[in-house]
Amino acid sequence: MPLSFPVRTNSQRTTASRTTTTPSKKGTTMSSTRSSRGRARAGVLASIALGSVLLSGCTAANADAATYTYEPGEETVELEFWTAAVEDVNQELVDMFNETRGEELNIHVTANYQGDYVETEQKVNAAALADTLPNMFVDEVGMTERFARATTTLNLEPYMAAAGMDDADFQMGETDNLYVDDEMYAFPHMRSVPVMYVNQDMMRELGLKETGPETFDEFEDYLEAAHDYVGGPAMIFCDYDFWVMEALFYSYGGTAVLNDDETASMYDTEGAIKTVEWIADLEDRDLIKVTGAADVSAFFAAAGSADTAFTFLSSGGIQSILGLAAGNGVDVGVSLIPAGENGQRGVSVGGSNIYLANTGTDQEKAAAFEFMKWTSDTEQAAYSSSRTGYLPVRLSALETDLIKDLMETTPGYAVAAEQITFGKPRPMTKAYSELEDLMTERIHAIYFDDLDASEAMSALAEEVNAVLKR
Amino acid sequence: MTTTIAPPAPPTASGSPHGAAASPVPPTTPSTAAPKIAALLGKVVRIFARIIVSILLVLVFAGPFYWMVLTAFQTASEALSIPPQFWVDAVRWDNFIAAFDRVNFGHFALNSVIVTGGTLLGQFLIIVPAAYAFARFQFKGRDVLFGVVLATMMIPGQLIFLPVFAMYAKMGLLNTHLSLILPFIASGFGIFLLRQTFMRVPDSLIEAARLDHASEFTIIRRIMLPLAKPTIVTIGLITFIGTWNNYFFPLVWTTTDAARTLPVAVPRLEALDEIAPTIVMAGNMLLVVPILIVFLLARRHIISAFTYTGVK
Structure with a gap:
């Protein structure tokens, strides 16, 4: 299926902004203004003055460009790169860089794994305080604004301008999490979205579409049929990962978790309450079983089981879920999360970004940007995707033979690539990690303690608002 | 339920109710058998309860260890099988x-x-x-x-x-x-x-x-x-x-x-x-x-x- 990725409008805004705000551009504008003024004058003194101004203008522009451009020196530039998640693939990328581009540019990168996203965030913050930041690091997509506001990370726009690159090729679905105030503060590193894993054997047995339901109305009918087939709930819904819940709020309820400027909760809206009531109702009717973090193993085990009809889970798990199901002799496929009323769809785009840390000399920063540029380039984006199950982060990577072959052999990748076109940004407020825990706990209680969804969600909205106002 | 308390045995010459010179034990009567049975029953119940509690404690403390050892020797499909498999078919390293x-x-x-x-x-x-x-x-x-x-x-x-x-x-x-x-x-x-x-x-x-x-x-x-x-x-x-x-x-x-x-x-x-x-x-x-x-x-x-x- 051909995929079309609408190029983000604020990408164009960003590009425009970049060309008017980068120091090199300012320098060029200044020099040209002054040179036209100089041309209007005659005489030797004026010429000398003009020459001086031109020279100083050029020097400023060159100096600015030099700040953001890497020039290989005699000595090897040593860089430290902190990684989070997919340690082995990141190490492979670093090894490849050191053996190829790094050797050409006299740059050597050392990768150091720091733990999961939250642990890495804590260590980055600690390192920022202790002035021991690495040169670049990987962390979750929703952390861009926190790092940028704390001046832990650098604006990439001047480096991109100096390198003559733009962000158009990065517009793979929703990319708002790369920007702060319309300025690019991160390159995408790994991308994933929630998808629906479908037990195609069961669908065939039941005489249903093997790709599964397309709408939530159909989804309920399918769950009823699957319930009768297995004699109990044929789906485990694990609410420990709030990211999947965000997708259901978008797709079923047609609402986000927070308002646009992330200053207030949307939990007291009709869409949010409706979504939670719907999940509670499915559980009451024994169509699904809701579990929490304590039952994650059971949830994963069920994902590849013959008695499970559907699983909502990250597209990053394609290889593992399909492998697990194949081991059980079950044919599992990947489909879009069903559409809600009026065909609405929406999923939060997850995964990680790569950030340029605010540390080191200008040359080290420019060298770090060279590494980031290389890591995020088409071939490397395709390689990372093929090794992990995450989506490639460049549109051009979709055209590589590697990704084309991958999508042919594992059609689930193409579905994930289609799913990301319905992508929404994850909230970037600094309180969101805390809010995720709070929201997971409170919504979990609605299912398990049979609370009134409307009252519980209103109370939750107040709690969330209190945290946001703190 | 009413139980009859048996009177203590009369002291013997040695001063002990169970002394060597004690008179032969009187034949068991219903009034003395009941408390013995009750005491025996109580003892059995206590032992049984102790065994049950001990087994539960072992399950609580040793269960996770057993699960860890078991999983370490299982294949992926065995570890994730439903219903869970509590043994291994063969020891694998x-x-x-x-x-x-x-x-x-x-x-x-x-x-x-x-x-x-x-x-x-x-x-x-x-x-x-x-x-x-x-x-x-x-x-x-x-x-x-x-x-x-x-x-x-x-x-x-x-x-x-x-x-x-x-x-x-x-x-x-x-x-x-x-x-x-x-x-x-x-x-x-x-x-x-x-x-x-x-x-x-x-x-x-x-x-x-x-x-x-x-x-x-x-x-x-x-x-x-x-x-x-x-x-x-x-x-x-x-x-x-x-x-x-x-x-x-x-x-x-x-x-x-x-x-x-x-x-x-x-x-x-x-x-x-x-x-x-x-x-x-x-x-x-x-x-x-x-x-x-x-x-x-x-x-x-x-x-x-x-x-x-x-x-x-």
């Missing part, structure tokens, strides 16, 4: 081999030995004189200082990790073994426990030693330490387990693998293309085995230490 392939276990294990050994040694050097001073000397501010020592036990690690990290960065101690040893050698718990033991040593013993011109060091070495051996072994074991298993500090106070210990390495055994925890469980087994060995060796001393404390 593949998960252990995979664990060694994925991370440099030898390097992390050596770091664990250095950090745990260094902490044990450091603690011994710090807490013995500190506990002796708090137990046997009168000096100004002693109780306040002891209160400060106790207060250190109440500070959560999460509170100090950031300032200590910044301090280490300034001192150039990040990613060194020393950074994982230093904060733990002045154990408030160890000083408290050992002080209590030292305080139980009779003053007369110490006075006698002093009369024989024994120095404080000799008193500690020749009198205090031998008497406090069970307590020291217990503190040592608690420190060993705590340091060997510590995940948080070796993770947050290191940014490279140079000084990281085994607990930080085990979660890294998870692979992206696998869901089954078989290899991680194999890693956990390798992590736990040294603790079990040390526990088995020190078990006698631990029981002795706690029994002694309990009697007092």
Whole structure:
């Protein structure tokens, strides 16, 4: 299926902004203004003055460009790169860089794994305080604004301008999490979205579409049929990962978790309450079983089981879920999360970004940007995707033979690539990690303690608002 | 239900109701049989309840260990099968081999030995004189200082990790073994426990030693330490387990693998293309085995230490 990725409008805004705000551009504008003024004058003194101004203008522009451009020196530039998640693939990328581009540019990168996203965030913050930041690091997509506001990370726009690159090729679905105030503060590193894993054997047995339901109305009918087939709930819904819940709020309820400027909760809206009531109702009717973090193993085990009809889970798990199901002799496929009323769809785009840390000399920063540029380039984006199950982060990577072959052999990748076109940004407020825990706990209680969804969600909205106002 | 209490047997010539010269036991009557049956029933119920509680306790404490060992020897499909499989068809070492392939276990294990050994040694050097001073000397501010020592036990690690990290960065101690040893050698718990033991040593013993011109060091070495051996072994074991298993500090106070210990390495055994925890469980087994060995060796001393404390 051909995929079309609408190029983000604020990408164009960003590009425009970049060309008017980068120091090199300012320098060029200044020099040209002054040179036209100089041309209007005659005489030797004026010429000398003009020459001086031109020279100083050029020097400023060159100096600015030099700040953001890497020039290989005699000595090897040593860089430290902190990684989070997919340690082995990141190490492979670093090894490849050191053996190829790094050797050409006299740059050597050392990768150091720091733990999961939250642990890495804590260590980055600690390192920022202790002035021991690495040169670049990987962390979750929703952390861009926190790092940028704390001046832990650098604006990439001047480096991109100096390198003559733009962000158009990065517009793979929703990319708002790369920007702060319309300025690019991160390159995408790994991308994933929630998808629906479908037990195609069961669908065939039941005489249903093997790709599964397309709408939530159909989804309920399918769950009823699957319930009768297995004699109990044929789906485990694990609410420990709030990211999947965000997708259901978008797709079923047609609402986000927070308002646009992330200053207030949307939990007291009709869409949010409706979504939670719907999940509670499915559980009451024994169509699904809701579990929490304590039952994650059971949830994963069920994902590849013959008695499970559907699983909502990250597209990053394609290889593992399909492998697990194949081991059980079950044919599992990947489909879009069903559409809600009026065909609405929406999923939060997850995964990680790569950030340029605010540390080191200008040359080290420019060298770090060279590494980031290389890591995020088409071939490397395709390689990372093929090794992990995450989506490639460049549109051009979709055209590589590697990704084309991958999508042919594992059609689930193409579905994930289609799913990301319905992508929404994850909230970037600094309180969101805390809010995720709070929201997971409170919504979990609605299912398990049979609370009134409307009252519980209103109370939750107040709690969330209190945290946001703190 | 009404029960009849049997009257006590009449005293014999020897003064004992069960003496050799006692008259023959009267034939059992319904009035005496009932309490015996009730007592017997009560005993059976107590034994049965004890067995049930013991089995439940074993399940609660040993169950996770059994599950870990089981999973470490299972294949992925066995580990994730529904219903769960409580045995293995064949003992497989593949998960252990995979664990060694994925991370440099030898390097992390050596770091664990250095950090745990260094902490044990450091603690011994710090807490013995500190506990002796708090137990046997009168000096100004002693109780306040002891209160400060106790207060250190109440500070959560999460509170100090950031300032200590910044301090280490300034001192150039990040990613060194020393950074994982230093904060733990002045154990408030160890000083408290050992002080209590030292305080139980009779003053007369110490006075006698002093009369024989024994120095404080000799008193500690020749009198205090031998008497406090069970307590020291217990503190040592608690420190060993705590340091060997510590995940948080070796993770947050290191940014490279140079000084990281085994607990930080085990979660890294998870692979992206696998869901089954078989290899991680194999890693956990390798992590736990040294603790079990040390526990088995020190078990006698631990029981002795706690029994002694309990009697007092």
